[in-house]
Amino acid sequence: MTSAISRASGAVGAALADADRATLIHPTLPAHRTDRTLLVSGSGSRVRDADGREYLDASAVLGVTQVGHGRAELARAAAEQMTRLEYFHTWGTLSNDRAVELAARLSVLAPEPLRRVYFTSGGAEGNEIALRMARLYHHRRGERGRTAILSRRMAYHGIGYGSGGVSGFPVYHDGFGPSLPDVHFLTPPHPYRQEMFSGADVSDFCLAELRETIERIGPDRIAAMIGEPVMGGGGAVVPPADYWPRVAELLRSYGILLISDEVVTAYGRTGHWFAAEHFGVVPDIMVTAKGLTSGYIPHGAVLTTDEIAAEVTGDQGFPVGYTYTGHPTACAVALANLDIIEREGLPANAAAVGDHLGRRLAELAELPVVGEVRRLGLMLAVELTSDRASRRPLPNGTVEVADALREQAGIILRTNPYALVINPPLVFTREEADELADGLRSVLGRTGPDGHVR
Missing domain, CATH: 3.40.640.10 (Type I PLP-dependent aspartate aminotransferase-like (Major domain))
Structure with missing residues (x-):
């Protein structure tokens, strides 16, 4: 039964991806990118795609969903x-x-x-x-x-x-x-x-x-x-x-x-x-x-x-x-x-969970590819660098790292050319903050100065 559901979900996801490529114009998407992640549901700080896979939304979509997904x-x-x-x-x-x-x-x-x-x-x-x-x-x-x-x-x-x-x-x-x-x-x-x-x-x-x-x-x-x-x-x-x-x-x-x-x-x-x-x-x-x-x-x-x-x-x-x-x-x-x-006291939660997440992300500073961690409340960024002494950015930007985080660690976040940008929902918990920090370490620990994830 489980495999049948999985196959059905996969077929739906593939059909949606085909229709997406044929009809939608996406902001910031280069023409050579044909992959899609089709999201269909969400609850709290998590979202699920058409194939049934769950992701931690570490971006609150675009820094938007303060109260989390699925609030009836x-x-x-x-x-x-x-x-x-x-x-x-x-x-x-x-x-x-x-x-x-x-x-x-x-x-x-x-x-x-x-x-x-x-x-x-x-x-x-x-x-x-x-x-x-x-x-x-x-x-x-x-x-x-x-x-x-x-x-x-x-x-x-x-x-x-x-x-x-x-x-x-x-x-x-x-x-x-x-x-x-x-x-x-x-x-x-x-x-x-x-x-x-x-x-x-x-x-x-x-x-x-x-x-x-x-x-x-x-x-x-x-x-x-x-x-x-x-x-x-x-x-x-x-x-x-x-x-x-x-x-x-x-x-x-x-x-x-x-x-x-x-x-x-x-x-x-x-x-x-x-x-x-x-x-x-x-x-x-x-x-x-x-x-x-x-x-x-x-x-x-x-x-x-x-x-x-x-x-x-x-x-x-x-x-x-x-x-x-x-x-x-x-x-x-x-x-x-x-x-x-x-x-629910979400500004106070942003400050408290932000403090905890900031401490966890500060531990990533030991990784060669991490230049700096910045934070105010639940507005954070991890600046990536190909060389910590000169502070040069990764030669091909941060998109490959973000792709690896999504595909390998189930984490969705935003990027700019220099940094991973983290703006989770204000309902984020300490446990979810730990999950995010562990996922970042698992991927950034395998990221080389060329920006490729091994």
Whole structure:
């Protein structure tokens, strides 16, 4: 019976893979990759594929599923709302009870004075809105020359023409033609990459560069600086403790707004509800998404101050609206999701299990291929290197290592060219953390300086 079920599952998996290759365009997938992993179910921190194999989801998909997979209470929240009012928008004078309830709750959760909320369908949309708000704020105050945006290399803010335009990886610019104009990229505060700083203190170097850039462009031409509190796409890059307070103070002295991209870091991932609490810096505009609904339905929220909201709405109104702004079903799921995060103490669990996992991963530093382990809460990365002295990255990137982890150890995680990125669900347990650490050791211990897994 077991073998018959296995054969049936295998046939289903093969058929799905064939249909996938024939129809779907996958983000970031090179044409030569024809293999597929077809996932069909999940529970907690685990997912299962069409062939019945189970995997440990060490990435929370894309740093999204804070409360884990398969939470029936979120399905019920969506179903109940759909039977009442499945969809409406918040354009003009129209609103709905769920959007109002969620906005009120976020205004209490968020640090002062972020009390005004604009809903989106996700993080890229949120960053588009934040950029528009920043420019419009200055425009309506009479400072119409303030259009420039400051960002950082190795930053990721989405794939829209605005959000992609302020993302600091060449892949989001090459071949796409002109993007958002007047964007200026700064050095990321990446302590492991010492070669970026010419022997200087990381924060001192970055602040001197920021000040020089502002003076060169002209303070009266700059609308905002956008940044992730911890750089997710760059590989869980945790800045020095004094970096963000000094950046915020300098920007404020020039009248430049700070946009904090908390799409990954918000709703408990760093051990606080928001990473702003960890760094002691409250931005002018905060962009959130992902963990707001744990990915059960697309949703996002941009939070800002009364002052900025007053300027960008005013007598003319804010001239930007998405079809699904304030979607009541998404808001209902978000409210239920926040209930779970609060009731189960998931920010505290992220801090405690993150501490344990960080200690276990620190043991991997003895392996020749491991350059550094970074962590804040349950946002971690293992930087891989072909040579620890020079800190050179693996010559062919980290994809082969991630493939081996999935196929040989049953672990799914994300990569960038330099690091394995680990963002598990906030329901992750110490036992699952040990399983992850053991799986990483089993594969990285067989990884050579050429990046091949023996």
